[in-house]
Amino acid sequence: MTNRTGTDRLPGEVSQSRCLTCQACGTEFGCDLFGNCWCAEEPAKLPMPAAGGDCLCRDCLRRAAAAHARATSM
Template structure:
């Protein structure tokens, strides 16, 4: 894998670790750091999260900062909704 200078070094390391854990179908199985449930991720190609209407900041702010990796679909949507509710009105 070639290093991409456009990627921040922290995220480059996270990406490198993610790519090292893919199976023969370019998928990896993760445990959600919020609920503990298992779910699939595709760091190489199109993943389910790319179809979501929102993107979470990384690292996550405040009480969500302890979530270290991707969240499962249910938790991702719940955290996004909670962050939206906490955002100041524009």
């Protein structure tokens, strides 16, 4: 879900993980700014929120993706 601009690290560059709080439920989780985040492995892909929101935790992402799929399949 996070809008990433690149996933390759430069030689010697340190991982830049960040701690996030899910905007939907408040659960804390980690994210790697280089794209090595758990969400990259999720089959569900959603656009970034237009209002400038941030990432969702795994459970909320899956719920939001299911709701999006239901809404767009009608």
